[in-house]
Amino acid sequence: MEEFKSELLEVLPRKKRSFVYLAGNISDDPKTYEWREHFIELTKHIHELVIVNPCGNKFNQGMRNIEGHGVEFIKEAKKRSQHLLRAKDYKMIDICNVMIVNLELISPEKPLIGTIQELCWAHDIFYIPVIAVVGSEKSQLSNPYVQHPWLEECISAKVETIEEAAEMIKTFFVEY
Numbered sequence: 001m002e003e004f005k006s007e008l009l010e011v012l013p014r015k016k017r018s019f020v021y022l023a024g025n026i027s028d029d030p031k032t033y034e035w036r037e038h039f040i041e042l043t044k045h046i047h048e049l050v051i052v053n054p055c056g057n058k059f060n061q062g063m064r065n066i067e068g069h070g071v072e073f074i075k076e077a078k079k080r081s082q083h084l085l086r087a088k089d090y091k092m093i094d095i096c097n098v099m100i101v102n103l104e105l106i107s108p109e110k111p112l113i114g115t116i117q118e119l120c121w122a123h124d125i126f127y128i129p130v131i132a133v134v135g136s137e138k139s140q141l142s143n144p145y146v147q148h149p150w151l152e153e154c155i156s157a158k159v160e161t162i163e164e165a166a167e168m169i170k171t172f173f174v175e176y
Contacts, residue, residue, distance in 0.1 A: 017050055019098075020049055020096060020100060021052045021118075022036045022053050022055075023100065023118045026063070028066055029107065032055070039051065039166055042162070049169065052095065054088070054089050086117075093128075096126070099131070102162075112145055120154060124154075129156035131158075
């Protein structure tokens with residue numbers, strides 16, 4: 001019976017897997033890691049999804065313990081990573097076919113420079129759809145990233161919450 005199951009699995013069509021990149025601010029604020037972990041938790045039971053988390057490596061996990069804000073955090077990240085982070089993230093986006101970007105979680109001390117570049121790569125180079133988490137209507141009014149026309153051009157869909165982003169991924173990128 002086991003041999004039959006093995007042979008059957010070889011001839012059955014395999015579902016395509018979607019690779020989902022999680023873009024957004026990375027800083028000393030634990031929320032920058034927690035939203036990604038929450039998204040992974042919401043989608044962990046879906047075998048057709050591969051979540052590509054730029055914070056899921058030893059380097060970024062080590063940065064969680066840095067005691068420094070804004071420029072201090074950036075200087076420490078640069079010192080520890082040299083010139084690897086940008087190239088690493090570019091290659092990670094290259095393998096993906098959809099991006100979730102958290103534009104709700106912003107900090108005046110650490111502008112979304114890397115995130116904006118990732119949005120441009122997704123739109124202009126890799127032609128992949130981007131789902132943006134933008135928060136409530138009220139919070140959007142004071143968020144310069146949500147309404148900026150250049151960023152809006154890179155965004156395929158907007159949702160208010162991480163849960164809505166997970167549902168959108170399930171609806172559009174699981175069964176096809």
